[in-house]
Amino acid sequence: MYLHVEELINEIQIDEPDPAAANALQEGLGGQFGEMRTMMQYLFQSMNFRGDPSSKPYKDLLQGIGTEEISHVELIGTTIARLLDGSPDYHGKKKDPVDEPGAKGATPLKIALDTSNIHHYLVAAQGALPVDAAGNPWSGSYVYNSGNLVLDLLYNLMLESTGRLQKCRIYEMTANKAARSTIAYLIVRDQAHENAYAKALESLGVNWGPLLPIPKTNAEQFPEVKKLLDLGLQSVQYTFNPEQTSQAAKLYRGASPSNDGTELSTAIMPEGVPITIAPERREEFSPGLDPELLALIQATAEVELIAADEAGSGSSS
Template identity: 80%
Template sequence: MFFHVQRMINEIVSDEPDPAAANALQEGLGGQFGEMRTMMQYLFQAMNFRGPDGKPYRDLLQGIGTEEISHVELIGTTISRLLDGSPQYQGKPTDPLDKPGAGGATPLSIALDEGNIHHYLVGAQGALPVDAAGNPWSGSYVYNSGNLPLDLLYNLMLESTGRLQKCRIYEMTANATARSTIAYLIVRDQAHENAYAKALESLGVKWNTLLPIPKTDAASFPEVKRLLDLGLQSKQYTFDLTGQSEAGKIFQGMSPSNDGTTLDASEQAPEGVPSTIAPERREEFAPGLDPELLELIQATAEMEMADVDALFGPVPPRSS
């Protein structure tokens, strides 16, 4: 089973809208080496895992696959934030993205020459399950051979390629919203490279004559350096509510990144940051609710919370 905590796994920093950066990020979401691919690949490998004696490896795949679900949520929400700016956007008076909708102008004219027009035509200024060229995500991307060394080696290559692409996307934009998410994913990709590298080492595979790629100094990116200084590249979460994960039998010892850190699999999950819902976009008719429907939604929410309180007691607010 999976449980959803209504918190984002990492903070998305506020900045100006940037539809072009949003489209570049689509490669990191729905591309061949994007977060949707890693999520599905690791979960399918975990679901199809055979051999009870190999449980630590299954648990490692399951924990990373579960984290990838949160990465899909993070990068998809970031794309939505980067698109949310036309019209009624209250930004810099000189920002060209303020022009659509101003003074009676066509509200969504920005869609004609910025980024992916489908973000506005069919996505209501939101993320889509496509790559940066607009190609739909495909289940054929998923690699699950059933052979553990092959799957782990392929996963290490996948994380290396994903990190390479995110380093390129980072260099394409100075937008703080985009970079906050890209930097986090670069560091977590490194953590997952460490996990699969350690798993391969435990099987006697000498992976490190070529992989991981890129052999970059990610600390040259300031947002990445801050996360590396926190040791985030050397943590792996179990997302296991019952404490039965054995992934820590693999994710331990000195980091394969040779950065002097020790691998740590003791945490269930990161604390995360508060999750917020984006404002309505009237020009997209999203969500398209009139006052009567809003009253029904509020009444339904109050009834659901009353049922939760009756079963479990009042839910205390979580500190940020």
């Protein structure tokens, strides 16, 4: 069972809309090595996990990372939506003279025809989609769950390493602060998960030596990434278990396999940041609650409040 605390796991910085950056981020969401893949892969591995009680730390580790990946899907999807929200007014670089949509006869959604992914406007009303950057739908065939613990852990390490590599590439594609704040956070958390699977494999006899981290991206050169690395975010793994019954700490401890001089540790869950609701997009006819519907909702709410008050006074008497 999962609880939603209605907070984002990391703050998204405010910046101008950027539909091209939004489309690049689609690869990190719905691509073969994106957050939808990691979420589904780890949760299926944890649900299908078999073994005696002594193997519970491995199941708990998979469960904890899979649960965190749900928050990553929420974060990157929300970031894509914010990069798209209001993008019909996007002018590209501020120095470029571009007519506002609607000016001189231009249509409100003309930008959809020649910028980024047309489906962001045609299908999703300026929101994220479960697709990659080329528009290919996310596929359940991406999920790897062999039933063999060692194979699954090796595959998971490869998945985190490739995802981190791709996010470093996406970071280099855009200077948008909103996009980079999310990309940087996911780069660092991918390294934390890489450490988790590497440490689990160490417990099964693997000796990594100087091999990790994979790939050696030198991501600390990115200012947003370095800030998070200095906080040690690459060396902590969340369990999302308020009852503190997770045994993942039996694996996620000791010197980091990344050879960065840090020690691994676990925590229940990070503090989040408030989630705000995006404004209506009239040019998309979405969500479009007209005055009549709003009046009906308000009238219904008032009737329900009166009924609740009457029920309360009747029970107290």
